[in-house]
Amino acid sequence: MKFNEVKALVTGGASGLGLSVARRIIAGGGRVVLIDLNDEAGASAVEELGDRACFIHADVTSESAIDMAVGEAEQANGGLNLAVNCAGIIGAGRVLGRDGPMALSFFTNTIMINLIGSFNVARAAAHKMEQNEPGEDGERGLIINTASVAAYEGQIGQAAYSASKGGIVGMTLPMAREFSRIGVRVVSIAPGIFWTPMVDGMPEHVQESLNASIPFPSRLGKPEEFAATVEHIVENIYLNGTTIRLDGGVRLAPK
Numbered sequence: 001m002k003f004n005e006v007k008a009l010v011t012g013g014a015s016g017l018g019l020s021v022a023r024r025i026i027a028g029g030g031r032v033v034l035i036d037l038n039d040e041a042g043a044s045a046v047e048e049l050g051d052r053a054c055f056i057h058a059d060v061t062s063e064s065a066i067d068m069a070v071g072e073a074e075q076a077n078g079g080l081n082l083a084v085n086c087a088g089i090i091g092a093g094r095v096l097g098r099d100g101p102m103a104l105s106f107f108t109n110t111i112m113i114n115l116i117g118s119f120n121v122a123r124a125a126a127h128k129m130e131q132n133e134p135g136e137d138g139e140r141g142l143i144i145n146t147a148s149v150a151a152y153e154g155q156i157g158q159a160a161y162s163a164s165k166g167g168i169v170g171m172t173l174p175m176a177r178e179f180s181r182i183g184v185r186v187v188s189i190a191p192g193i194f195w196t197p198m199v200d201g202m203p204e205h206v207q208e209s210l211n212a213s214i215p216f217p218s219r220l221g222k223p224e225e226f227a228a229t230v231e232h233i234v235e236n237i238y239l240n241g242t243t244i245r246l247d248g249g250v251r252l253a254p255k
Helices: 016-027 039-049 063-077 104-129 159-182 204-212 223-235
Strands: 007-011 031-036 053-057 082-085 141-146 184-191 243-246
Touching (some): 007 063, 007 104, 016 031, 016 039, 016 223, 031 039, 039 053, 053 063, 063 104, 104 159, 141 159
Parallel strands (some): 007 031, 082 141, 141 184, 184 243
């Protein structure tokens, strides 16, 4: 798939990694629909991105809302051949905390948003992509999910988060195998420690410590580097059924 032919939806697209992906798509000549819950940020993003972008308010954990949003995204773009799942939450908390066991609702909510939300979008998007005319090598579409290095080296306090991201890694290959019959690829990206608005608010010594923990280059990842990886996956049709670590060589310590 050529990047200027992209007709995409991006969940969590109003900020962070999702917005960076949307910017890259627009700069490359494609079209994008941002799916998010933050109406104010969504409106601001669309104002920045221009008339080849639009915003849809939808909850990724709602089957009916995503079915409707994916249909609206297809209409707005004049098609749909790329879905990028960036919506998610950190979900940090100990299983056995000072006040007792973790509330089951905390674990469930993290799984619902990060894992089930990604699956929800993927199944609805693939259904639309199945109807596309095949391109090079019979490709009809691409789904990119966001995992995390915590899927492999979860730290203390990340049991819920790691489980949700590990689930994304686990479903990548079987989903890609299943979708091979319709010409839809599935690839996941597992980012390491990236620069986000949350990091901006941290004390300088904490930022320096985070930078020093990355082997090379010794700095946090840039959202633009995540977006560049998305572009490469789009254009490299042989990437399928795998999870790409994007982490500067970091391996998370226990805590």
